[in-house]
Amino acid sequence: MKKINQYDGKTVLVLGLAKSGTATADLLHKLGAKVIVNDRSPLEGNEQAEYLLSKGMEVVCGGHPTYIFDQKIDVVFKNPGIPYHNPLVQIATEKEIPVLTEVELAYQISEAPIIGITGSNGKTTTTTLIDEMLAADKKSPLIAGNIGNVSVEVAQQATEKDIMVTELSSFQLMGTDIFRPKISVFLNLFEAHLDYHGTLDEYGKAKAKIFFNQTKEDYAVVNADDAQVMKLSEGIQPFIVPFSTNKTVDGAYLKDNYVCFKDEKIISIDQIVLPGKHNLENILAAVAAVKLSGVSNEAIIEVLTSFSGVKHRLQFIGERDGRRFYNDSKATNILATQKALSAFENNVVLLAGGLDRGNEFDDLLPYMSNVKVLVTFGETAEKLMRTASEAGIKQLKHVDNVEKAVPVAYEMSESGDVILLSPACASWDQYKTFEQRGDIFIDAVHKLK
Incomplete structure (x- = not known):
């Protein structure tokens, strides 16, 4: 990792722990900073806080007391999920103290160039595709960021021979100042996280920070079919490489049933294992990013003829008596289920249902013409059944949970059917995470007799 001294002797507040906060505090401590850690969870039973306390850091748990700012704070690194109306963040903003996220620190220490991927949907699939394509061509990728591997931990191990492939949320990008990926990828922009950002315009601006520090020596891979993405990329410095499923562009596109890049046919769509038109967008974005990184067509073909999906994201589980099972538990909103x-x-x-956020499901109606059976669970079960009835679906069943939904769906299906878990809802009414919900679905599929 790069040796930096800008935090040596500085007082740094790390706000919020979890994986990223703990790793950030640990690194800052190694870099010579006086680290103050604040987490709203109580100290008792908080293993991460206790670990940092044992390292000699000041740890304040059980809330966000404003007295922390009675001393001079030079920099704040906050957990991306903590909103900007948090009282400590507001004080820092008023005092014009930089409020950053750990991806900024990761960039500062990384010796490796960075490919950064953002967008409302498809980030994890695209990040994984890029990682696997680079690996297939022996390019030494290191996957990091919002996908589960903390960026500051990965960056400490990165060398000039590696490439950091980093999934980036709007929350993370808001807390950047000099962060500069060699290749940025902006997939799409839809209404999401408005409880955090307030408006779609502010959400889009946060995403577009991925371009801000790029220069003419860098690249921006952008979705030519998304008007909002194209508007946000107007006037940026990096060389723009578009991708499109609808038209021929000077980048990645579809033509004559082939995935193409700059007049070169790479692979027939019929050879691609990963299902879904939206995944063709992810594939094109990944192809553009790796071709700019010098990856061979052979490596791209190797991945696309074997990659069947990221876990919980339209993941193919297997086939049973002619029925194909797909786990799309990550579909925590209507848009994802539409796709x-x-x-x-x-x-x-279709297996759907979950946490009731007060919305109806009318936006699913145009997408339900291919649904023959709906099995619902969770708080939104009745709303989904009303929507299905409007769509003319005759076979409806309400069950207690995902585990019970699987055998019921199997009994109501026949050979040739797709049994799809795509809840269109968050999981928190019954499960801790969408991952837990998806794992229960997978387990239930494997238990079918």
């Missing part, structure tokens, strides 16, 4: 349903032509048995 999942669009991936299949007909005969879908």
Whole structure:
């Protein structure tokens, strides 16, 4: 990692722990900073806080007391999920103290160039595709960021021979100052996280920070089919490389049933294992990013003929008596379920339901023509059943949970059907995470007799 001294002797507040906060505090301590850690969870039973306390850091737990700012604070590193209306963040902003996230620190110490991927949907799939394509061509990628591997931990191990492939949320990008990826990828922009950002405009500005420090020596891979992405990329410094599923562009596109890059046919769409039109967008973005990184067509083909999806994201589980099972538990909103349903032509048995956020499901109606059976669970079960009835779906079943939904869906299906878990809702009414919900689905599929 690069040796930096800008934090030596500085007082740094790390706000919020979890994986990223703990790793950030640990690194800052190594870099010579006086680290103050604040986490709202009580100290008792907080293993991460106790670990940092044992390292000699000041740890304040159980809330966000403003007296922390009675002493001079030079920099704040906050957990991305902590909102900007948090009282400590507000004080820092008023005092014009920089408020950063750990991806900024990761960039500062990384010896490796960075490919940064952002967007409302498809980030994890695209990040994983880029990682696997680079690996297939022996390019030494290191996957990091919002995908589960903390960026500051990965960056400490990165060398000039590596490439950091980093998934980036709007929350993370808001807390950047000099962060500069060699290749940025902006997939799409839809209404999401408005409780955090306030408006779609502010959400888009946060995403567009991925471009801010790039120069003419860098690249920006952008979705030519998304008007908002194209507007946000107007006037940026990096060389723009577009991708499109609808037209020929000077980048990655579809033509004559082939994935192409700059007049070169790479692979027939029929050879690609990963289902769904939305995944073709992810594939094109990944192809553009890796071609700019010098990856061979052979490596791209190797990945696209074997990669069946990221876990919980339209993940193919297997086939049983002619039924194909897909786990799309990551579909925690209507838009994601729309995309999942669009991936299949007909005969879908849909498993859906979860946390009730007060919304209706009318936006699913145009996408339910291929659904023959709906099995619902969770708080939104009745709302989903009303929507399904409006869509003309005759076979409806309400069950207690995902585990019970699987055998019911199997009994109500027949050979040739797709059994799809795509809840269109968050999981928190019944499960801690969407991952837990998806794992229960997978387990239930494997238990079918």
